[in-house]
Amino acid sequence: MMSQPQVMKDPGQAQRLRKARRTALIVAAFAVAFFLFSILQMVWLQHAGPAH
Amino acid sequence: MAHAATHDHHDDHHGAPKNFFTRWCMSTNHKDIGTLYLVFSLTMLFIGGSFAMVIRAELFKPGMQLVQPYFFNEMTTMHALVMIFGAIMPAFVGLGNWMIPLMIGAPDMALPRMNNLSFWILPFAFTLLLSTLFLPGGGPAGGWTMYPPLSLQGDSVAYVVFAVHLMGISSIMGAINIIATILNMRAPGMDLLKMPVFVWSWLITAFLLIAVMPVLAGAVTMLLTDKYFGTSFFNAAGGGDPVLFQHIFWFFGHPEVYIMILPAFGIISEIIPTFARKPIFGYKAMVFAIASIAFLSFIVWAHHMFAVGLPLGAEIFFMYATMLIAVPTGIKVFNWVSTMWGGSMTFETPMLFAIAFVILFTIGGFSGLMLALVPADFQYHDTYFVVAHFHYVLVTGALFAIIAASYYWLPKWTGRMYSETWGKIHFWNSVIWVNVLFFPQHFLGLAGMPRRIPDYNVAFANFNMISSIGGFLFGASQLIFLGVIVHAVWFSKKKATDRVWEGAKGLEWTVPSPAPFHTFDVPPVIHDEDLAHGHVDH
Ligand code: HEM
Numbered sequence: 001m002m003s004q005p006q007v008m009k010d011p012g013q014a015q016r017l018r019k020a021r022r023t024a025l026i027v028a029a030f031a032v033a034f035f036l037f038s039i040l041q042m043v044w045l046q047h048a049g050p051a052h
Numbered sequence: 053m054a055h056a057a058t059h060d061h062h063d064d065h066h067g068a069p070k071n072f073f074t075r076w077c078m079s080t081n082h083k084d085i086g087t088l089y090l091v092f093s094l095t096m097l098f099i100g101g102s103f104a105m106v107i108r109a110e111l112f113k114p115g116m117q118l119v120q121p122y123f124f125n126e127m128t129t130m131h132a133l134v135m136i137f138g139a140i141m142p143a144f145v146g147l148g149n150w151m152i153p154l155m156i157g158a159p160d161m162a163l164p165r166m167n168n169l170s171f172w173i174l175p176f177a178f179t180l181l182l183s184t185l186f187l188p189g190g191g192p193a194g195g196w197t198m199y200p201p202l203s204l205q206g207d208s209v210a211y212v213v214f215a216v217h218l219m220g221i222s223s224i225m226g227a228i229n230i231i232a233t234i235l236n237m238r239a240p241g242m243d244l245l246k247m248p249v250f251v252w253s254w255l256i257t258a259f260l261l262i263a264v265m266p267v268l269a270g271a272v273t274m275l276l277t278d279k280y281f282g283t284s285f286f287n288a289a290g291g292g293d294p295v296l297f298q299h300i301f302w303f304f305g306h307p308e309v310y311i312m313i314l315p316a317f318g319i320i321s322e323i324i325p326t327f328a329r330k331p332i333f334g335y336k337a338m339v340f341a342i343a344s345i346a347f348l349s350f351i352v353w354a355h356h357m358f359a360v361g362l363p364l365g366a367e368i369f370f371m372y373a374t375m376l377i378a379v380p381t382g383i384k385v386f387n388w389v390s391t392m393w394g395g396s397m398t399f400e401t402p403m404l405f406a407i408a409f410v411i412l413f414t415i416g417g418f419s420g421l422m423l424a425l426v427p428a429d430f431q432y433h434d435t436y437f438v439v440a441h442f443h444y445v446l447v448t449g450a451l452f453a454i455i456a457a458s459y460y461w462l463p464k465w466t467g468r469m470y471s472e473t474w475g476k477i478h479f480w481n482s483v484i485w486v487n488v489l490f491f492p493q494h495f496l497g498l499a500g501m502p503r504r505i506p507d508y509n510v511a512f513a514n515f516n517m518i519s520s521i522g523g524f525l526f527g528a529s530q531l532i533f534l535g536v537i538v539h540a541v542w543f544s545k546k547k548a549t550d551r552v553w554e555g556a557k558g559l560e561w562t563v564p565s566p567a568p569f570h571t572f573d574v575p576p577v578i579h580d581e582d583l584a585h586g587h588v589d590h
C-alpha cells in the first residue's frame with residue numbers, strides 16, 4: 001500500500017488542498033491542449049501547402 | 053496554542069517508514085522524493101560525464117583515435133540528452149521538492165502521490181534510453197536536437213521517442229505539482245511578493261515547462277509517425293518540410309534552455325544575500341526580470357535557425373528579440389553585484405560557486421549575444437563557438453548553481469556540516485579546469501572547427517589538447533564533490549545549527565537540522581525575521 005500522505009492537522013489545509021487539485025486540473029488541461037495544438041497546426045500547415 | 057498538543061498526539065505519524073522499499077519506492081514525502089531526484093541526478097551526471105570523457109579522449113589528438121564515428125555520434129547525442137533531461141532538470145526538481153514546501157511553510161507538495169509517480173518514471177525512461185546503446189542497430193546518433201531526416205535513420209527511433217515522452221510526462225507532472233503547491237499551499241502571511249526568489253523562479257519555470265514540454269512531445273510524436281506510420285510532416289518527398297521540425301523543436305528548445313537557468317537564478321539570489329549579509333538588491337526587479345526573460349524566451353526560437361534561409365524580416369525580428377533578453381539578464385547581474393556591494397561577505401563554498409556563477413554565466417551571456425547577431429552567426433553556427441557558449445551557461449551556469457545549492461542546503465538536509473576545506477578544494481579545481489576545458493573552444497569555433505565531429509584538421513590540434521586536459525581534470529574534480537557529499541552524509545562529526553549560515557533568512561532555516569520528516573504540519577506563524585523579503589501585515 002502506498003504510504004499515506006500526511007494526516008491533515010489543520011482545517012485550512014484541507015481547503016487549500018482542494019483548491020490545489022483544481023489548479024492542477026486546469027494546468028493539466030493546458031498541457032494537453034498545447035500537445036494537441038502542436039500537432040494540429042502542423043497538419044493544418046501541410047494542408048495549406050509548403051511553407052515557402 | 054494547540055501546536056504542542058497536536059504534535060504529541062500524532063507522534064506515531066512522524067519519522068520515516070523503516071522498511072527500505074516502503075520508504076523510497078512508495079514515498080509521498082517531499083523530502084524523500086527530493087532526495088531521490090538529487091541522487092538520480094548525480095548518477096546521471098556521472099553517466100553523462102563519462103560520455104563526455106569519451107568525446108574529449110577522441111578529440112585529444114587529430115585523427116581517429118579510440119572510437120568509431122558512429123559511436124562518437126552516439127556519445128554526443130547521449131551526453132546531451134542525459135545531462136539535460138537526466139542531470140540538470142531532475143536536480144532542479146529535486147531542489148524544488150526539498151525546499152519549496154519548507155520555504156513557503158507548507159507540509160508537503162500539493163499532490164504527493166503524483167510526486168512519487170513523476171520521479172519513478174525517470175529511472176525507467178533513462179534505462180530505456182541508455183539501453184539503445186546496446187541494441188544491434190545502436191542508439192540515437194543524430195544529435196539531441198533530433199533533426200529529421202538524420203534522426204530517422206537507425207532503429208532506435210521508437211525507443212528514443214518513448215523515452216522522451218516519459219521524461220516529458222514526468223516534467224509536466226512535476227510542473228503541475230509545483231504550480232499547484234506554490235499557488236495554494238503557502239502559509240498564511242507568505243504573500244506572493246514575499247516568497248523567496250527561488251520559489252518565484254520555480255513558479256515561472258513550471259509555467260514554461262507546461263507550455264513547451266507538450267510541444268516537444270508533439271514534435272517527437274510526429275517523428276514517430278513519419279518513421280513508422282507513413283506520415284510526412286517533415287518529409288519533403290511527401291509534401292512536408294524538415295525545417296518545420298526545427299521551428300517546432302526550437303519553440304520548445306529555447307524556453308528549455310531557460311528552464312535550465314531560471315531556477316539557477318533563484319538559487320544564486322538565495323545564496324548571495326546570505327553570505328553578503330544583506331537583503332537581495334531589488335527584489336521585485338529580480339522577480340519581474342525572471343518573468344520577462346520567460347516571456348521573451350517564447351519569441352526568440354529562430355536564433356537557432358539563422359542559417360536555414362529564413363526571410364530577412366524574420367532574421368531581423370529574431371535577432372532583436374534575442375538581444376532584448378540581455379536587458380532583464382543585465383538587471384539580474386547588476387542586482388547580484390549590488391547585493392554584494394558593501395555587504396560583509398564571507399566566502400564559504402556555496403558563495404564561491406555563486407560568485408563564479410555570476411562571472412562565468414555572464415561570459416556565456418556575452419557569447420550568446422555574439423551568436424544573436426545574424427551576420428556573425430552565419431560564421432559561428434554549428435562551430436565549437438556554440439559549444440563554448442552553451443557550456444558556459446549550462447556548466448558554469450546551471451551546474452555551478454546546483455552545486456552551490458547542494459553545499460548551501462546540505463547541512464539542512466543531513467544535519468551535519470560538510471568539509472569546508474574539501475569544498476574549497478573542489479571549488480578551485482572546478483573553476484580552473486572548467487575554463488581550461490571550455491575557453492579554448494571559443495578559439496576553435498572562431499577558427500572554424502565544426503561541432504559534432506570525431507576528427508579534425510591538424511590546425512585545431514593544440515586547443516583541442518588543452519581542452520581535453522581541462523576536461524579530464526574537471527571530470528576528476530567532480531569525484532571530490534562525491535567524496536564531500538559521502539563524508540557529509542555519513543561521516544561528518546560536525547553538527548549543523550538550525551540556521552546553519554549566520555546570514556540565512558527564510559522559513560527553511562526555522563526548522564531543525566536535519567529537517568524532520570514532517571515539517572509545518574500546522575502552518576507556521578510567520579514573523580518579520582522569518583521573511584527574507586517584506587514584512588508581515590499586522
Ligand atoms: C544571454 C542570453 C543568450 C543569448 C543571446 C543566447 C543566444 C544563443 C544563440 C543565438 C544560439 C544559436 C547559436 C547557433 O546555433 O548558431 C544559442 C545556442 C544555444 N544556447 Fe544560448 N543564448 C543565451 C543564453 C543561454 C542560456 C541561459 C542557455 C542555457 C542555460 C543557453 C543555451 C544554449 C544552447 C544549449 C545552445 C545550443 C543548442 C544547440 O544547437 O544544440 N543559452 N544561444
Ligand SMILES: [Cu+2]
Nearest residue numbers: 306309355356
Ligand atoms: Cu536559444
